[in-house]
Amino acid sequence: MAISKAFFSSSLHPSLHYSPSRPTTVSLHFPFPFPFSAAPSRNLRLRCDAADSKPTVLIAEKLSDSGLDLLRDSADVDCSYGLSPDQLAAKIASCDALIVRSGTKVSREVFEAAKGRLKVVGRAGVGIDNVDLQAATEFGCLVVNAPTANTVAAAEHGIALLTSMARNVAQADASVKAGKWQRNKYVGVSLVGKTLAVMGFGKVGSEVARRARGLGMHVIAHDPYAPAERARALGVELVSFDDAIATADFISLHMPLTPTTDKMFNDETFARMKRGVRIINVARGGVIDEDALVRALDNGQVAQAALDVFTEEPPAKDSKLVLHERVIVTPHLGASTVEAQEGVAIEIAEAVVGALNGELASTAVNAPMVPPEVLSELAPYVILAEKLGRLAVQLVAGESGIKGAKVVYTSSRDPEDLDTRLLRAMVTKGIVEPISSSFVNIINADYIAKQRGLNFAEERIKREQNGLNGTPVNSIQVQIPHVGSLFASAVTDAGDIQVEGKVRDGVPHLTKIGSYAVDVSLEGNLILCRQVDQPGMIGKVGGILASQNINVSFMSVGRTFRGKQAIMAIGVDEEPNKETLEKIGTIPAIEEFVFLKL
Ligand SMILES: NC(=O)C1=CN([C@@H]2O[C@H](COP(=O)(O)OP(=O)(O)OC[C@H]3O[C@@H](n4cnc5c(N)ncnc54)[C@H](O)[C@@H]3O)[C@@H](O)[C@H]2O)C=CC1
Numbered sequence: 001m002a003i004s005k006a007f008f009s010s011s012l013h014p015s016l017h018y019s020p021s022r023p024t025t026v027s028l029h030f031p032f033p034f035p036f037s038a039a040p041s042r043n044l045r046l047r048c049d050a051a052d053s054k055p056t057v058l059i060a061e062k063l064s065d066s067g068l069d070l071l072r073d074s075a076d077v078d079c080s081y082g083l084s085p086d087q088l089a090a091k092i093a094s095c096d097a098l099i100v101r102s103g104t105k106v107s108r109e110v111f112e113a114a115k116g117r118l119k120v121v122g123r124a125g126v127g128i129d130n131v132d133l134q135a136a137t138e139f140g141c142l143v144v145n146a147p148t149a150n151t152v153a154a155a156e157h158g159i160a161l162l163t164s165m166a167r168n169v170a171q172a173d174a175s176v177k178a179g180k181w182q183r184n185k186y187v188g189v190s191l192v193g194k195t196l197a198v199m200g201f202g203k204v205g206s207e208v209a210r211r212a213r214g215l216g217m218h219v220i221a222h223d224p225y226a227p228a229e230r231a232r233a234l235g236v237e238l239v240s241f242d243d244a245i246a247t248a249d250f251i252s253l254h255m256p257l258t259p260t261t262d263k264m265f266n267d268e269t270f271a272r273m274k275r276g277v278r279i280i281n282v283a284r285g286g287v288i289d290e291d292a293l294v295r296a297l298d299n300g301q302v303a304q305a306a307l308d309v310f311t312e313e314p315p316a317k318d319s320k321l322v323l324h325e326r327v328i329v330t331p332h333l334g335a336s337t338v339e340a341q342e343g344v345a346i347e348i349a350e351a352v353v354g355a356l357n358g359e360l361a362s363t364a365v366n367a368p369m370v371p372p373e374v375l376s377e378l379a380p381y382v383i384l385a386e387k388l389g390r391l392a393v394q395l396v397a398g399e400s401g402i403k404g405a406k407v408v409y410t411s412s413r414d415p416e417d418l419d420t421r422l423l424r425a426m427v428t429k430g431i432v433e434p435i436s437s438s439f440v441n442i443i444n445a446d447y448i449a450k451q452r453g454l455n456f457a458e459e460r461i462k463r464e465q466n467g468l469n470g471t472p473v474n475s476i477q478v479q480i481p482h483v484g485s486l487f488a489s490a491v492t493d494a495g496d497i498q499v500e501g502k503v504r505d506g507v508p509h510l511t512k513i514g515s516y517a518v519d520v521s522l523e524g525n526l527i528l529c530r531q532v533d534q535p536g537m538i539g540k541v542g543g544i545l546a547s548q549n550i551n552v553s554f555m556s557v558g559r560t561f562r563g564k565q566a567i568m569a570i571g572v573d574e575e576p577n578k579e580t581l582e583k584i585g586t587i588p589a590i591e592e593f594v595f596l597k598l
């Protein structure tokens with residue numbers, strides 16, 4: 001039988017040093033640098049490791065003091081408001097995090113100028129249309145927002161605009177201040193009994209609907225993704241887009257600006273509305289074709305509009321829309337209440353500080369969003385998933401082209417009750433990072449994998465297992481199909497590299513390599529040997545390592561049959577040098593071995 005002896009060491013990609021004794025491994029707080037790269041020069045820990053160096057957070061727009069105070073506890077805070085794009089680009093390379101509101105464009109150029117240092121962009125509000133999410137993802141930068149704290153403020157502003165518009169409050173106020181008394185000119189329309197169409201029945205839309213119902217309005221809503229029960233609970237009827245715009249007396253916009261909603265209200269859709277309709281927009285200016293709205297106002301199709309947001313902010317001083325006498329405007333004030341600004345400042349500061357400390361924010365916009373309770377129970381499995389991916393890919397022979405991988409989970413839960421997005425993302429990161437020259441983290445792992453043409457498949461199998469029922473996952477198996485391996489024993493009869501692991505007492509363990517059962521905790525570095533099953537092998541390998549002062553942290557032997565072949569898995573705290581590894585290779589009974597960094 002041909003004997004293959006090989007070792008593999010990825011010196012480019014140092015391993016994560018996971019310690020089960022760290023409290024971070026079992027709480028929501030992931031072991032650093034999760035979810036960021038393991039490469040020390042590129043991860044967040046770079047800034048936080050050194051006791052004397054705090055991360056730098058650039059605050060590009062006004063943020064309430066409570067948020068600033070929170071940030072100052074753990075970061076150097078640079079409040080530089082009103083930067084030009086060039087000034088922002090110049091500053092960003094020395095910042096670890098950036099916090100903005102809607103007034104700052106965080107473009108691709110900003111991420112390029114950051115030169116890999118910027119790790120988090122915090123949007124102190126909801127809409128993230130001013131952040132180039134694709135660029136953020138490609139550069140592995142986490143984007144978090146503050147999605148809940150300004151909901152009520154935006155809804156209240158929507159209602160303020162609705163009622164002010166209906167009763168000509170703004171125009172009448174200006175007229176009285178100009179010394180006039182025009183009671184006949186400013187006769188309004190009543191709201192009670194009128195139909196309001198809420199377009200976008202999310203957080204703000206629902207709150208507007210609730211308030212409008214209190215004003216005696218008949219409320220309908222259009223939202224392709226909203227659950228009918230939520231609408232029913234508020235006494236709101238969910239209808240099609242066409243029905244909504246055709247039947248409403250008032251239309252209030254609350255959808256995000258996306259490629260689908262861009263200029264969704266245009267000549268054609270205005271023409272299908274009820275003549276004399278009134279429109280309120282506290283969402284984003286871009287959802288309306290503003291020139292078309294001017295035309296619809298001029299020809300009477302739209303009676304009035306109340307706008308808080310504009311395609312370009314601030315709008316041009318001579319904007320026909322802004323100056324139109326049947327239009328009332330506010331300068332993007334939806335979120336501007338004392339309470340909401342306090343709330344978003346705290347919400348975003350907590351998210352940014354958490355991310356800088358290696359926590360996965362539950363308000364992440366470009367990473368798998370997993371509810372905190374799921375995050376908490378998945379924490380040790382997340383580490384297992386990454387390590388299995390990292391281990392599997394290091395077993396691939398250099399010249400073999402990886403086309404992708406399959407992840408198989410066994411769990412006592414029904415497959416649909418198992419949220420594996422985070423685990424899948426971490427397996428992907430584990431596989432992609434050692435074979436990519438790019439900085440890889442959980443944010444951009446999928447993107448980089450796709451760019452390299454790698455496909456990832458998943459299978460969830462329901463299986464009861466004594467002692468493990470109740471835990472979210474029994475085992476995770478990573479298969480890399482149809483590739484050559486540096487360690488032939490890791491290849492199954494089907495020709496796939498296969499590694500499997502479990503979490504025991506909160507610690508990730510490797511439990512299977514190919515078809516060999518082993519049981520080693522996944523920490524430090526790993527030497528895998530296949531040898532003829534005979535006495536004295538552990539002593540021989542242990543002796544060589546001891547002579548080089550290399551501490552063995554664990555050892556496990558799995559064999560097929562007594563006297564046949566055995567797989568020995570040896571955990572080592574230090575990285576053995578080439579000579580030590582070669583010495584192990586000269587032990588006659590050893591048929592093949594591989595050195596892996598976890
Ligand atoms: N003027 C201001 O100061 C503020 C403006 N906003 C804007 O309001 C928007 C909504 O905020 P939230 O309610 O907190 O967000 P949300 O995410 O809770 O709600 C947005 C809703 O729009 C729906 N939607 C998506 N595409 C749609 C489409 N094509 N047609 C109809 N509905 C669609 C979604 O399913 C979702 O239910 C934000 O995206 C933001 O742009 C939010 C806060 C303050």
Ligand SMILES: O=C(O)C(=O)COP(=O)(O)O
Pocket residue numbers: 101102103124125126127128150332333334335336
């Ligand atoms: O939260 C949002 O989406 C808003 O539009 C609020 O914007 P602002 O933070 O006030 O610039």
